[in-house]
Amino acid sequence: MADAAPIIEIKDVTKSFGSVTALKGVNANIREGEFFSLLGPSGCGKTTLLRLIAGFEQVTGGTIVIGGKPMKDIPANQRPTNMVFQSYAIFPHLNVAENVGYGLVRKKMGKAAMTKEVDEALAMVDLGGYGERKAHELSGGQRQRVALARALVMRPKVILLDEPLSALDKKLRDQMQHELRSLQKSLGITFILVTHDQEEALIMSDRIAVIFDGTIAQLATPEELYRRPATRKVASFIGVMNFLDASATGGGDTPYQLTIPALGKVNIDAAQAPAGLSAADITVVGVRPEMFTILDEDTGSFEHEVQGTVTSTDYYGDMTYYTVALPGASDPVTISMRNTAGRAVARDGAKVTVGWGADSIVLLE
Amino acid sequence: MPRLSQESRQGLTLLSPTLAYALVMLAAPLAMVVMFSFWTQDYLDLDKTFTLANYREAWTQPIFQVLMWRSLKISLIVTTTTVILAFPIAYYLSFHVRSRKALWLFLITVPFWTSYLLRVFLWKVILGYNGVLNSALMNLGIIDEPLTFILYNANAVVLTLAHAWAPFAILPIFIALEKIDRSLLEAAEDLGDGPLRRFWRITLPLAMPGVVAATLIVLIPTVGDYITPKLVGGTDGLMVANMIQIQFGKANNAPLGAALAVSSMIVVATISIGIYFAGKKFGGKVK
Numbered sequence: 001m002a003d004a005a006p007i008i009e010i011k012d013v014t015k016s017f018g019s020v021t022a023l024k025g026v027n028a029n030i031r032e033g034e035f036f037s038l039l040g041p042s043g044c045g046k047t048t049l050l051r052l053i054a055g056f057e058q059v060t061g062g063t064i065v066i067g068g069k070p071m072k073d074i075p076a077n078q079r080p081t082n083m084v085f086q087s088y089a090i091f092p093h094l095n096v097a098e099n100v101g102y103g104l105v106r107k108k109m110g111k112a113a114m115t116k117e118v119d120e121a122l123a124m125v126d127l128g129g130y131g132e133r134k135a136h137e138l139s140g141g142q143r144q145r146v147a148l149a150r151a152l153v154m155r156p157k158v159i160l161l162d163e164p165l166s167a168l169d170k171k172l173r174d175q176m177q178h179e180l181r182s183l184q185k186s187l188g189i190t191f192i193l194v195t196h197d198q199e200e201a202l203i204m205s206d207r208i209a210v211i212f213d214g215t216i217a218q219l220a221t222p223e224e225l226y227r228r229p230a231t232r233k234v235a236s237f238i239g240v241m242n243f244l245d246a247s248a249t250g251g252g253d254t255p256y257q258l259t260i261p262a263l264g265k266v267n268i269d270a271a272q273a274p275a276g277l278s279a280a281d282i283t284v285v286g287v288r289p290e291m292f293t294i295l296d297e298d299t300g301s302f303e304h305e306v307q308g309t310v311t312s313t314d315y316y317g318d319m320t321y322y323t324v325a326l327p328g329a330s331d332p333v334t335i336s337m338r339n340t341a342g343r344a345v346a347r348d349g350a351k352v353t354v355g356w357g358a359d360s361i362v363l364l365e
Numbered sequence: 366m367p368r369l370s371q372e373s374r375q376g377l378t379l380l381s382p383t384l385a386y387a388l389v390m391l392a393a394p395l396a397m398v399v400m401f402s403f404w405t406q407d408y409l410d411l412d413k414t415f416t417l418a419n420y421r422e423a424w425t426q427p428i429f430q431v432l433m434w435r436s437l438k439i440s441l442i443v444t445t446t447t448v449i450l451a452f453p454i455a456y457y458l459s460f461h462v463r464s465r466k467a468l469w470l471f472l473i474t475v476p477f478w479t480s481y482l483l484r485v486f487l488w489k490v491i492l493g494y495n496g497v498l499n500s501a502l503m504n505l506g507i508i509d510e511p512l513t514f515i516l517y518n519a520n521a522v523v524l525t526l527a528h529a530w531a532p533f534a535i536l537p538i539f540i541a542l543e544k545i546d547r548s549l550l551e552a553a554e555d556l557g558d559g560p561l562r563r564f565w566r567i568t569l570p571l572a573m574p575g576v577v578a579a580t581l582i583v584l585i586p587t588v589g590d591y592i593t594p595k596l597v598g599g600t601d602g603l604m605v606a607n608m609i610q611i612q613f614g615k616a617n618n619a620p621l622g623a624a625l626a627v628s629s630m631i632v633v634a635t636i637s638i639g640i641y642f643a644g645k646k647f648g649g650k651v652k
Binding site for chain 1: 546548549551552553554555556557558559562566567570571648
């Protein structure tokens with residue numbers, strides 16, 4: 001995967017709309033056959049980047065190269081990309097088969113071949129036999145599948161998806177996430193997904209570019225992104241993170257020696273930190289809720305332990321989220337525990353022992 | 366079901382002023398015209414025995430046929446010209462005017478601020494023998510003597526009507542174009558269409574309801590127009606409505622006038638239905 005050639009190279013891309021700057025110097029290489037996500041809050045520029053790749057907007061500065069070819073002055077209808085629109089953009093005056101075959105008409109492949117291609121694409125998205133349906137007879141999920149089939153049938157190098165699942169209900173969305181992912185893996189086509197839903201990005205992607213304010217804040221695999229977010233902003237955007245005040249010495253070739261008032265003193269391996277982080281810049285560290293453990297007879301003892309008081313509990317069935325006040329911490333921390341068999345749910349006001357490990361400390365830029 | 370009947374009572378009460386108005390002012394006169402068309406004028410009296418003689422005359426007399434054909438021809442030319450000229454304006458308004466759309470729409474309606482009669486007279490001033498156009502062309506040395514084919518004939522009627530009805534054609538087309546989801550156009554482009562092909566495959570079919578509406582709005586009233594032909598049409602620009610007016614007035618043959626009116630109503634209705642279905646066929650079932 002790591003050596004795959006880049007299918008899309010984005011070099012120093014900037015984009016302004018009048019006085020508003022949407023993208024300021026974006027660099028990224030998207031590899032052939034990967035599922036790549038552009039993740040960020042609304043208005044961060046992720047959709048603009050997707051539209052620049054599709055050719056609906058022109059870059060203000062920098063270049064976009066697709067398949068080794070610079071895309072400057074190449075209009076959307078000549079680019080090897082196809083888009084699944086957020087609104088699906090199903091042509092209302094055409095039926096499903098005509099929608100899916102829309103782009104094939106230009107390829108002059110003959111009616112029989114076209115029908116075959118359309119049927120195959122519809123079968124791929126589980127809509128076999130729906131060809132005669134009109135657009136207004138379809139449900140939201142079916143429209144989404146038609147939009148996908150319409151892009152797939154063109155056999156593009158890259159499929160661009162602009163928040164394709166945001167209009168679907170939760171259950172359908174979960175199902176489509178897996179279907180999209182397995183379809184992408186079996187076809188080997190590069191997918192670029194724009195989403196504001198961090199969970200969706202984590203589930204579906206090979207790599208994720210987190211975009212804030214028109215720049216890529218971090219580009220990493222889902223696991224790296226979750227375990228080693230580079231900045232506090234990324235850390236709070238992806239999942240839940242406890243931020244604890246801290247100060248540090250050391251760094252470089254030697255371990256960082258951290259003093260965390262809430263937890264105590266601990267040495268952290270330099271490899272665990274973002275590259276080039278200076279100890280003087282460390283004012284806060286992150287710990288994920290599931291990295292803390294509330295000790296009972298079954299959990300044994302931990303490398304580091306600290307006493308705390310439960311101030312509130314949120315019971316989710318499979319999980320319980322505890323808010324625990326630690327003596328040295330300015331704010332209480334959130335701790336999540338899986339409700340395994342035999343595990344008692346601690347009540348509010350209970351005194352608990354919290355266990356944690358040095359490898360769960362996230363150093364932030 | 367008392368609740369439902371109460372609801373329908375409420376509905377009828379709400380509707381009744383309009384309904385009464387429509388019945389008295391529209392349905393009743395129309396019914397009278399139809400009744401008249403089956404009677405006979407007997408000097409100052411009406412012979413109320415049922416007869417189809419008026420229709421026989423209306424459909425067989427060459428003068429009526431000529432007038433009907435001319436009316437249809439003129440109003441079809443007017444409609445085609447108006448809609449073809451209105452489409453680019455509506456398109457420009459909808460797709461290329463970013464701010465101040467309302468101002469543009471407002472400006473399009475400016476001609477309505479003056480009376481229609483005044484506007485027709487203005488065309489006489491422009492197109493007349495010593496009119497603006499002729500004197501300008503003569504001063505420029507392009508022509509030696511005034512052009513006479515531009516006023517008091519069918520051309521002048523077409524020109525005047527096309528100008529007068531332009532806003533009625535622009536507005537429905539503009540609204541249909543505004544309703545087109547712009548992502549559909551991007552999708553068509555994304556799937557390989559250039560601008561022309563995209564226009565033919567997406568924009569035009571989806572704008573069809575507006576085009577049909579514009580066509581009918583212009584066609585139906587222009588067939589029956591009698592002011593314009595009278596003022597700028599000369600003798601060979603007269604239309605069927607002028608003849609209907611003459612029958613009801615000077616000729617004192619209201620039954621024949623009524624038969625002519627009902628006949629042209631039937632002809633126009635038939636053509637309109639044809640246009641409606643043709644538009645629907647081309648535009649597909651647009652929801």
